Each structure stands twice: as structure tokens, then as C-alpha cells.
Amino acid sequence: MTAQLTTDRRAQTRWSGRLLPSLGILLVTGGLVLLSWYTWLTLTPDTAPYRYQQITTGNASDYPDLELDTWPELTISQYDIHIESTEQPVAQAWFGQRANQPQVLLNWKNQTREPLLALDQKASELSALAAAIDKYAPRDALLLSWWDTSRQLALLTGRDVLFRTPLHEPLIIPPKWQPHEQAIRAYENQQAGIPADPQEQELFVRFAQSLANPLTTGLDDLRQLAGTRDTYLIVHVSDLYKLGLMYPDKFGIAYKHYRMTGNMHGMISHLKTEMRTRGYYTYTLQSLSDELIRAFFLIDEASYDTLLAKLLPFTSQPSPVERPSPRLIYQQGGYWVYHLTAKASAQNTLQPEKDHNETTDSTVPVDQVQ
Numbered sequence: 001m002t003a004q005l006t007t008d009r010r011a012q013t014r015w016s017g018r019l020l021p022s023l024g025i026l027l028v029t030g031g032l033v034l035l036s037w038y039t040w041l042t043l044t045p046d047t048a049p050y051r052y053q054q055i056t057t058g059n060a061s062d063y064p065d066l067e068l069d070t071w072p073e074l075t076i077s078q079y080d081i082h083i084e085s086t087e088q089p090v091a092q093a094w095f096g097q098r099a100n101q102p103q104v105l106l107n108w109k110n111q112t113r114e115p116l117l118a119l120d121q122k123a124s125e126l127s128a129l130a131a132a133i134d135k136y137a138p139r140d141a142l143l144l145s146w147w148d149t150s151r152q153l154a155l156l157t158g159r160d161v162l163f164r165t166p167l168h169e170p171l172i173i174p175p176k177w178q179p180h181e182q183a184i185r186a187y188e189n190q191q192a193g194i195p196a197d198p199q200e201q202e203l204f205v206r207f208a209q210s211l212a213n214p215l216t217t218g219l220d221d222l223r224q225l226a227g228t229r230d231t232y233l234i235v236h237v238s239d240l241y242k243l244g245l246m247y248p249d250k251f252g253i254a255y256k257h258y259r260m261t262g263n264m265h266g267m268i269s270h271l272k273t274e275m276r277t278r279g280y281y282t283y284t285l286q287s288l289s290d291e292l293i294r295a296f297f298l299i300d301e302a303s304y305d306t307l308l309a310k311l312l313p314f315t316s317q318p319s320p321v322e323r324p325s326p327r328l329i330y331q332q333g334g335y336w337v338y339h340l341t342a343k344a345s346a347q348n349t350l351q352p353e354k355d356h357n358e359t360t361d362s363t364v365p366v367d368q369v370q
Helices: 002-043 124-136 149-155 175-192 199-211 214-227 239-246 262-280
Strands: 050-057 076-080 091-097 102-109 143-144 233-237 251-261 280-285 292-298 325-332 335-339
Touching: 050 175, 076 149, 124 149, 124 325, 124 335, 143 149, 149 233, 199 214, 199 239, 214 233, 233 251, 239 251, 239 292, 262 280, 262 292, 292 325
Parallel strands: 143 233
Antiparallel strands: 050 076, 076 091, 091 102, 233 335, 251 292, 280 292, 325 335
């Protein structure tokens, strides 16, 4: 009996001796496979879930809807933006370019129900603003605005700006695209032909934080950014949405589209009902076309107490025209332009072209500060 047990133990020992090294080799091999797979996922570039497809290219006169005839030297390229799951483009984009310089997004039309990559607005507003700056602002003036507006105005006016590269802040993408964030940023840089500048990114964070701060503090911060230069601060109503994406804990914003049916009183009634139902604090409007208006709602009083909100018109609140500082010098559509520095003379007042048909969004009538 004892001999039999000893024999069995020896056999079991020999079997275990052969199994354990094999099992160890298997585990090591499996670990290497998993490590290689993880390394591949980490190092292999992701791809953006959409693609730009160039449709046409030409001069500014070939795209009359952009109203860029003042800049005949520009090369304009039109793109359709496609995703794999749809045959029709989800958006259209128009880029402008001088010679071999990086191209700049000048206009965007979204075909989806939610904002995607950029916010659409009237092309005529940008061209009218740029023409006024080009005609009346000093050549050495600094234009201080959101990075996308800065790039547009630098291209059209030749004035200096703090942000010349595409910073993609905030990145306006649906939640299901979040895993592709880095790939999207890289693809957008490739499309623009220039990467985001790290130093500009730091400056832009300071700029955005200033807009989210209270009025006095925010203005002091912006003046530190501008230095001693003659500086124009330019904000657009759509900056409300972008600031809310960057700082949702400090700036609460919501939006809703409304169709223009000719019954303005009915639309205003819908807006007020929306405010009461949701508990919103106030609202302002952006005209997207003759048929469509976008309403932006601030969700609480704390959001209204920020610098950006004070620079834009909201219902039942003091108009920006009534604020002595900073001084409002120009307003066109969704754009509001302020003279940020204190050394401006009376001549440094932007004036709209006399032959331009001045229309704004439906928030306030045109106000020209002299």
C-alpha cells in the first residue's frame, strides 16, 4: 500500500513538474499578448468619426452668400462634412485663405439638431464687422475675442490678435464622439493646416476665465492680457454657449431654436413659458436666418453676474448701451464691440457702412455709440 502511494506521488510530481513550466509559459505569453494589444491601442492613432470632402474652390466673388467681395484676394474652399452612417452631409463649411497661409473657417452650416464642431451664424454679420474694423480701427490695434473670431478677423482685417491658431476650445462634439477627442483635435489641426499653439492655449484659458468672472474682475484680467495697446473687445452671442461648455459649474446656459412664423408675440409667449417651466433667469436671441432664431437662456442669476453676460443684451436686464465701462462702440447682429483700453480718442469709434442694411438679432435695435 505504501509503495503504491509513493509511486502515485512520484507520478503526480513528474506531471506537475511538466505542467507548471508550461502554464507559466502560457501566462507569460498571454501577458505579452495583452501588453502588445494595450500598446497598440495606446500608440496607434485613432481616426475622427467624420471627414471633410472638398466640393468647390474659387474666389470670393464665386460665393456671393458669404458677402466677401471686399476681399477678392481670398481663396474660398467649400467642404461637405460626412459621417459613415449618413449619405447626406451633416454640415457644410467655407474656409478662406491668403496665398500659402493656413486656411480659416469663415462660415458653417449645421444640418443636425445639435451643435457640431462650430456654431452657425449669419455670414453677413462677419463681413460687415470686418469691413468696419478695416476702415476705422487703427492699424496697430489689438482685437481681443474668442479664438475662432480672432482667426477670422486676423484674416480679413490684418489686425493683430492673441489667437492665430485653431485652439478647439471648447470641442463641440456629441457624447458618443468623446472617445475620439484627441483624434478629432488632430484632424481639425490637419484641416486648418496648423497645430494649436500651447502658449496661445494658456492665454486663451485666461481669456475665457475672465469672461466667466464678475464684471470688474473680468475686465481687469482682460486689460492685463491686452497690456498698454489700443484694444477692442469683441464678443458674439454664440460665445455664451461656448463659455458654458468650458465652465458648466460657473456658467449655466441652455438654448432652443424657434421658427419665425410672423407672429412675434406668439414666439415671445413661448419663450416666457419656457423660462417659467424650466426656472430660467433670463434670455437673449440670435438670428440665424430669416426663418430661424436661437434663444439662449441663462439658468440662474449667478450666470448673469459674469462679464460675458453683462456685455450682451438680455431681457429685463440693463442694456449694454447703458454701461459706461467698457464703452460700446459698435453693434452688428450678434457682435458687440467694446473699447477695452482707456486711451481711445473720439476718432476711434467704429461706424457701420452707410449703405449697409443694418439688422441685428431680435434682441435689441441697432445702437451706435458715438
